[in-house]
Amino acid sequence: MSTGRFGPPYGGQFVPPETLMAAVTALEEGRNAVCPTPEFRDELAFYLKEYAGRETPLTFCRNVSDDMGCNVYLKREDLLHSGGAHKLNNTLGQGLLARHMGKKRLIAETGAGQHGGVATAIAGAVLNLPVEVYMGETDCQRQRLNVFRMELMGAKVIPVTGGTATLKDAVNEAMREWAASSEDSAYILGSVVGPHPPYPEMVRDFQTVIGTEARQQILDREERLPDEVIACVGGGSNAIGMFYPFLQDDVRLVGVEAGGGRGGNAPGEHGASLKSGRPGGILHGALSYLLQDADGQVIETHSVAAGLDYPSVGPEHSMLKDAGRVHYESVPDADVLNAFRYLSRREGIVPALSRHMRWPTS
Numbered sequence: 343m344s345t346g347r348f349g350p351p352y353g354g355q356f357v358p359p360e361t362l363m364a365a366v367t368a369l370e371e372g373r374n375a376v377c378p379t380p381e382f383r384d385e386l387a388f389y390l391k392e393y394a395g396r397e398t399p400l401t402f403c404r405n406v407s408d409d410m411g412c413n414v415y416l417k418r419e420d421l422l423h424s425g426g427a428h429k430l431n432n433t434l435g436q437g438l439l440a441r442h443m444g445k446k447r448l449i450a451e452t453g454a455g456q457h458g459g460v461a462t463a464i465a466g467a468v469l470n471l472p473v474e475v476y477m478g479e480t481d482c483q484r485q486r487l488n489v490f491r492m493e494l495m496g497a498k499v500i501p502v503t504g505g506t507a508t509l510k511d512a513v514n515e516a517m518r519e520w521a522a523s524s525e526d527s528a529y530i531l532g533s534v535v536g537p538h539p540p541y542p543e544m545v546r547d548f549q550t551v552i553g554t555e556a557r558q559q560i561l562d563r564e565e566r567l568p569d570e571v572i573a574c575v576g577g578g579s580n581a582i583g584m585f586y587p588f589l590q591d592d593v594r595l596v597g598v599e600a601g602g603g604r605g606g607n608a609p610g611e612h613g614a615s616l617k618s619g620r621p622g623g624i625l626h627g628a629l630s631y632l633l634q635d636a637d638g639q640v641i642e643t644h645s646v647a648a649g650l651d652y653p654s655v656g657p658e659h660s661m662l663k664d665a666g667r668v669h670y671e672s673v674p675d676a677d678v679l680n681a682f683r684y685l686s687r688r689e690g691i692v693p694a695l696s697r698h699m700r701w702p703t704s
């Protein structure tokens with residue numbers, strides 16, 4: 343079913359043929375052989391339900407709905423085990439796949455460590471697989487608490503000192519390690535990015551549980567589909583997981599990117615790759631919208647929310663943007679902070695807004 347491209351032209355496997363191609367191909371073959379089996383699906387369902395706490399509620403927000411004059415619901419991925427995000431849906435899926443493929447170790451990289459690294463550490467602990475998390479030395483120092491949490495769960499955090507000692511260097515190091523050890527190691531990617539096949543589609547499939555549940559929950563509750571579904575877009579995994587089951591419906595879909603400090607226009611001040619990026623850039627093995635300067639260099643991003651601080655976006659979102667099926671907007675930090683305080687005050691729900699932590703780019 344995979345053509346290797348979303349659209350085309352988005353997606354693809356832009357990895358060094360001599361080192362990573364075999365690992366990527368073996369993973370795609372493993373996924374096709376393992377993921378559809380009843381055994382794998384039952385086991386994943388067990389972990390998602392009894393361990394991670396699915397299904398998550400769809401909460402009717404009474405106070406916000408009164409204020410807005412329409413019915414507003416929140417899909418509560420903040421209540422998933424791991425404290426505040428949806429990442430575990432995917433790391434449990436990829437971790438379990440790794441175990442079925444006979445891998446002995448999970449490799450991941452993280453910028454802030456907030457959710458990606460911690461969610462991989464959780465999956466490794468519960469699935470009995472050792473975890474190595476590559477993290478820039480600079481980020482390790484800025485994020486001591488997350489390093490501590492990962493180590494507490496048995497993960498080995500490996501500080502990367504090369505380059506600027508931040509995410510891009512950690513990615514390079516993790517990729518190098520995977521290329522050298524893919525026989526017995528799996529590389530866990532935290533969003534719908536990376537070479538396609540399999541990563542963007544595989545991660546989407548693991549995150550689609552969000553939208554599948556939400557669609558049924560709203561039908562049960564309202565006896566109709568919603569007018570609009572809104573999700574934030576960093577790499578795009580929670581958004582695509584939410585949107586995917588609604589793509590064939592007459593429902594307006596809106597993805598919101600990080601507008602950053604100046605409303606999304608000044609380079610280096612935001613993370614709005616779909617709004618302001620170019621449609622033909624390659625980052626982490628796939629072609630997608632990418633924030634680049636005139637020379638093709640990747641531009642630094644900024645957002646008050648660390649999870650949205652990514653200069654590219656999943657290739658399927660690029661396709662959905664061009665097709666006009668999903669509308670992408672960006673919201674500046676100041677408005678995000680107002681909404682953050684508003685939701686906390688009106689509903690007693692504090693959203694997963696990380697402290698300001700940069701996710702540096704290559």
Ligand SMILES: *Cc1c(COP(=O)(O)O)cnc(C)c1O
Pocket residue numbers: 426427428429457458532533534574575576577578579580581649650694695
């Ligand atoms: C990782 C993360 C995001 C962004 O990642 P997506 O792949 O776009 O979903 C957004 N919010 C939180 C809380 C996160 O942990």
